[in-house]
Amino acid sequence: MSNLxxxxxxxxxxxxxxxxxxxxxxxxAKAHETPAxxxxxxxxxxxxxxxxxxxxxxxxxxxxxxxxxxxxxxxxDAQRRxxxxxxxxxxxxxxxxxxxxxxIVKMQGQLITQQAQIDRLSSFALAEAPLEMxxxxxxxxxxxxxPALPGxxxxxxxxxxxxxxxxxxxxxxxxxxxxxxxxxxxxLTRAGHLIFEPSLEYTRSSTNRLVFRGIELIPGIQxxxxxxxxxxxxxxxxxxxxxxxxxxxxxxxxxIPYLYRxxxxxxxxxxxxxxxxxxxxxxxxxxxxxxxxxxQFNRPVGQKPIFVGTLRVKSDTGKGPFEIGYDEFxxxxxxATGSGFWAVQxxxxxxxxxxxxxxxxxxxxxxxxxxxxxxxxxxxxxxRVDPGDAVSANxxxxxxxxxxxxxxxxxRHNYIFPTKTEIGDTQQKSNYIHxxxxxxxxxxxxxxxxxxxxxxxxxVTEDAPDVSITLRMPFGGKL
Numbered sequence: 001m002s003n004l005x006x007x008x009x010x011x012x013x014x015x016x017x018x019x020x021x022x023x024x025x026x027x028x029a030k031a032h033e034t035p036a037x038x039x040x041x042x043x044x045x046x047x048x049x050x051x052x053x054x055x056x057x058x059x060x061x062x063x064x065x066x067x068x069x070x071x072x073x074x075x076x077d078a079q080r081r082x083x084x085x086x087x088x089x090x091x092x093x094x095x096x097x098x099x100x101x102x103x104i105v106k107m108q109g110q111l112i113t114q115q116a117q118i119d120r121l122s123s124f125a126l127a128e129a130p131l132e133m134x135x136x137x138x139x140x141x142x143x144x145x146x147p148a149l150p151g152x153x154x155x156x157x158x159x160x161x162x163x164x165x166x167x168x169x170x171x172x173x174x175x176x177x178x179x180x181x182x183x184x185x186x187x188l189t190r191a192g193h194l195i196f197e198p199s200l201e202y203t204r205s206s207t208n209r210l211v212f213r214g215i216e217l218i219p220g221i222q223x224x225x226x227x228x229x230x231x232x233x234x235x236x237x238x239x240x241x242x243x244x245x246x247x248x249x250x251x252x253x254x255x256i257p258y259l260y261r262x263x264x265x266x267x268x269x270x271x272x273x274x275x276x277x278x279x280x281x282x283x284x285x286x287x288x289x290x291x292x293x294x295x296q297f298n299r300p301v302g303q304k305p306i307f308v309g310t311l312r313v314k315s316d317t318g319k320g321p322f323e324i325g326y327d328e329f330x331x332x333x334x335x336a337t338g339s340g341f342w343a344v345q346x347x348x349x350x351x352x353x354x355x356x357x358x359x360x361x362x363x364x365x366x367x368x369x370x371x372x373x374x375x376x377x378x379x380x381x382x383x384r385v386d387p388g389d390a391v392s393a394n395x396x397x398x399x400x401x402x403x404x405x406x407x408x409x410x411x412r413h414n415y416i417f418p419t420k421t422e423i424g425d426t427q428q429k430s431n432y433i434h435x436x437x438x439x440x441x442x443x444x445x446x447x448x449x450x451x452x453x454x455x456x457x458x459x460v461t462e463d464a465p466d467v468s469i470t471l472r473m474p475f476g477g478k479l
Contacts, residue, residue: 283335383422
């Protein structure tokens with residue numbers, strides 16, 4: 001039998017016929033399965049379908065080896081694993097979103113705090129803040145307006161003055177800088193606050209004078225009285241002071257001092273013969289009480305000065321110089337604890353912030369009210385006495401080294417006019433006096449509310465006391 005080669009059309013027809021036979025005879029195909037297909041391929045060699053049917057047979061065998069149910073179950077397991085992984089990823093992303101939301105809330109809180117600080121600083125730099133806001137009674141530091149930063153489009157580059165990422169050092173408030181200045185030069189008391197400030201002051205004064213009453217015939221030959229006086233005076237003053245803030249710009253103060261004095265005087269007189277007298281005097285008692293008012297004229301704006309007017313009234317509650325005893329020679333047998341005259345002292349002070357210091361200063365005029373004494377001192381009648389008035393001025397600066405410690409340096413000068421006294425039928429006039437002193441103060445904050453102040457005053461003129469030391473410590477708060 002010869003092999004016939006079927007044309008392509010016949011081949012396709014044969015394949016189709018076989019397929020139709022498989023469709024219409026499923027039971028037979030299932031029974032015979034692969035061997036039937038192989039026989040059919042061998043029986044129809046002229047259709048050239050062996051490769052095609054062989055591939056189909058191989059596929060059918062593989063399908064028979066892996067049942068459809070197992071394949072579906074494996075597919076479901078794979079889908080479950082994918083879903084589990086996606087669910088874990090979603091949970092992780094939700095946790096990250098919660099953490100980011102918490103960070104956003106925290107940053108919003110920080111922004112609110114920083115904006116409040118910026119508004120607070122702007123109110124002091126640009127707005128009108130009352131002076132009592134700077135009182136050193138525990139308030140946080142208020143910054144003074146500094147140089148303007150370069151704006152948009154500026155060629156200037158603002159470089160940081162501290163390492164980036166580190167907290168800046170705390171700024172000192174005006175109250176901390178002026179805490180060590182002399183008493184009466186600081187800032188006002190807050191409205192509704194009562195401050196009790198006890199103080200203790202020690203003053204040491206010594207004089208050496210040589211007086212010649214007579215005539216000098218030729219150099220070295222003198223006819224008359226030569227008197228040399230050496231006096232050492234120690235004074236200890238304890239003062240109870242109370243300040244009250246009536247309003248934000250008005251303060252009242254009352255001061256009651258108590259004095260203890262110890263004087264040692266040695267007088268050497270040379271007439272026909274030398275005479276030496278030593279006098280030791282001690283006295284204590286209440287001094288001259290004082291009442292003061294301070295009023296702030298303007299509100300602080302930037303680094304412009306703040307002006308405060310003062311009015312001080314001094315009484316004559318202490319023992320005056322004409323109320324002590326005198327011997328027949330007119331020498332005092334006691335010591336005075338007051339001036340013996342009422343006085344009124346108007347003045348004006350200023351505070352000018354100049355970062356990192358604060359400059360202070362002021363001027364005042366002390367007016368003594370004259371009165372008639374009408375008293376015999378020795379055998380001389382003392383009539384009307386007009387104590388010399390005084391003009392005083394001072395200037396200095398305060399500087400805070402840290403929030404706890406500050407110091408001040410300054411100078412004060414007093415010019416005292418001559419005193420006019422009616423002695424009998426004549427009127428005597430004393431010499432004018434210059435009293436100049438250097439001031440140095442220190443202040444240390446013990447706690448948030450307790451501050452210890454110490455001041456030193458060193459005389460630089462002949463009539464000034466040698467040294468004066470003052471210790472102050474304020475207490476109190478809002479009523």
